Amino acid sequence: MTDLDHDSLRARLRAGDPYQGESMQGPDAARIRARMRAAAVDAQVRPNRILAAAAVAIVTVVALGVWVGSRPSTTEEPTPLPLPATSDGAAVAELPAEPVSAPQPPSVAAPTRPGLAVVHPAPALPSPREHGLVVIAPPDTADATQVAPTGNTVAATETPRTEARHVQFIAPRGTRIVWTLDPDFEPSTVRNDARQARHQQGANGKW
């Protein structure tokens, strides 16, 4: 039978009908009824559970919002860092108006206009001590040549723009090293950085 016509196909299907007139067993029908009852009860309870879960979520979000709103404002002025002292008690001079090696964060460089709130506090400039350096006074002051005998001590001289700058430090074995910086070969960015730092110090009222 390679080519079934319509009637023979139907006869073939009916002869092999999977359903032989049996009916569902009684216990199966009873089990389905019981499960339908249970499912109906569950379907009635489910919306209440969803509502309860939604209420808990809303309360949590509101509580989080209140907590975040009640936190102290972040626009307070940071406390200035105390001036560090050297380990052997040697006095560290006041920082010059122009720090030599302090990096300048770009976000604090621009002064704020009056009436604008400062969103992020200006981070405190890192102490040169944190970099293992102690910056002491320029040579024209009284203690300009006083350096700590141990550690990397750097003396930077603030000189007029036309004069050479000197950086001196003592190596761990006591060798005293002096660098002379020729202003003609000093990149202009160093001067700009120094100018920015001076401006920033005036704005922050510290150092």
Add this chain to the structure above:
Amino acid sequence: MRRSSVSESASVARADRLEQLFEAYHGRLYALAVRMAVAGDDATDLVQETFLRAVGSRRPIPPGDAAERWLVRVLVNLCRDRYRRRKYRGQRRAELRPRRETNSPEAAITARDAVHGALAQLPARRRAVVVLRELEDRDTADIAALLGMTAVTVRWHLSQGRQQLRDLLSGEDEDR
């Protein structure tokens, strides 16, 4: 409090109505489920799943004879979901066929297995159309109303299904 009692009474009324529908149609749905079931499906489970879906549905239960159509559609969609899931899992078509007892001396069992296996290879909606038309003698309009499709679609499925069955059953005969 009043609202909860109202919803509770509505839920009880829905459960009662579904129980009435179960009493009225479970035999007919069981016959359809036996014909629609493929290997691994149990007709009783299909009927149970159909009524559990009906319980969980948010739609109101249609009145009168429309309820029967609704339940048939739920059953066919259930079979379709299972068919798609098997197809997605990459189950081979040959595995969908029930195992043929080649040693059975009874030709009736062999013929039933062949028809069952051939029907199992049709997509669920097409299988439903063929079963309702060829085995339950429903007319095209009735099938269209039951399955929620147009008469043209029913005729197309019927034509395609018959052709597939011809090929499958002819192949079975050649293998024999």
